[in-house]
Amino acid sequence: MKILVTGANGQLGSELRNLVKNHPQDDFSFVTREEVPLDDLAKINQILDQYNPDLVINAGAYTAVDKAESEPELADMVNHLAVAKIADWVKIHDAKLIHISTDYVFQGNSSVALTESEKTNPINVYGLTKQKGEQAIVKSGADAVIIRTAWVYSIYGSNFVKTMIRLMTERNEISVISDQIGSPTYAHDLASAIMTIAHSEKWNSGIYHYSNEGQISWYDFAVAIREIANLDCEINPIPTEQYPTPAKRPKYSLLDKTKIKDTFAVEIPKWEESLRVMVGKL
Template identity: 65%
Template sequence: MKILVTGARGQLGSEIRELSKGDNIHEYIFVDRDELPLNDLTTIVNVLDAVCPDVIMSGGAYTAVDKAESEPELVDTINHQAVAVIAEWSNHHRKRLIHISTDYVFQGTSDTPLKEDEPTDPINVYGLTKQRGEQAILQSGADAVIIRTAWVYSSHGANFVKTMIRLMKEQEEISVIADQIGSPTYAGDLAKAVMDIIQSDNWTKGIYHFSNEGRISWYDFAVAIRDLQGLQCKVNAIPTTQYPTPAKRPQYSLLDKSKIKAVYSVAVPKWLDSLKVALARINSDELASTNK
């Protein structure tokens, strides 16, 4: 089986690349914006025709949430129109598709974990384009699995965990939002879930949710990072109103993972356990870089 992974240098793509090294059965082809520019719809079709994958793992996206507010047309091309092209190709050639979506498709006003059939109502450009991407997949008729995830971090690239570590080392005191609720997702866990689904004998199309287990705020997350790293920085809890951003964020985006656990029997580790694993990786990478 030939598996094409888009967004190869992103957090999820990087984790899938590492896990794929232990898979001697399937062929993995990794492409990023250089090989598969998602803002060039014609090139997308040409690349898919040339590779002709059995499964497309669609992880590439425009993810700069605040910047998206100022360039909505580009964001729509990448997160919606490109996804529509991939889905149509998948349906036409009878190939499978796994697409990564986001909690940002929701309004964020719920107070109970969000199920897959909850109405979507995005509050920013990024969320709107991701919603349109989901809708395009469903309308295409493609044999597709859509996975919504949230608060993704890893030892790769830029993310909340690595930013917090840097700021806490540089400053004696920082402030972090305490009234946005959800659960983080370690990209290594998401990558394992994606690969389990790809290799499953029980492929079942539809929308699924995946994040780590637990219910926390960004403030709780920051405090845990500080304590596990043994840092001394003071972390202040603040409301969203004290940290305005160009794009609005959902106040509540805790995802219900019951469906993906029931259908695919994927492991969903607790957020704190996964954070410990990720920090060990981050610290190991930093040590290796220092010793070069």
């Protein structure tokens, strides 16, 4: 199988690259933002024609949530219009697509884990552009698996875990939001799930949810990072109102993973286990 991965240098792209050795039967190509600028729509078809993949794993995205509020056109170009182009190519060439979306397509006013059929209603520009990307894939009729994920972290790139470790090393005291609830995703686990789906004998297109098991706040996450990294820093829980950001965040975006587990027999580790593994690698 010829597999093309976009966003090669991102957290997920880097973790996918690490799994190539486990799949010698596949022909992988990894393309970076420079090689496939997703804000250059004319170039997307050229690149896809050049590689002519059987499967596209679209791990590239505009993910600067706060910056998107002041760059809505660019965010829309990358997260929506480019995705539409990829989906159309996949449909025309009878290929498959695995596309990564986000929990931020939800409003965040639920109190139970969100299933794939829950109504989307994003409250920030980033979430809106990702919602439009999902809708474009569905409209195209492409044979696609859309995976919504949340709070992604990895040994690669910049993310909450690495930021917390840095801040707790530099400071005696920090404050972290305690009233936004969800579950983090170790990019290595998500990459493994993607490979399972890519090679599944019962490929079922549609929307799926994936994050690590468990339910926590950002504050809980920070406390766990401190304990596992063996750091000495006081962490104060604060409400969202005390930490204003350009983009609103959903208060509750815990994802229900029943569908992906039942359909593809994906095993999902608990968030604490995965955090220990990641911090150990650092």
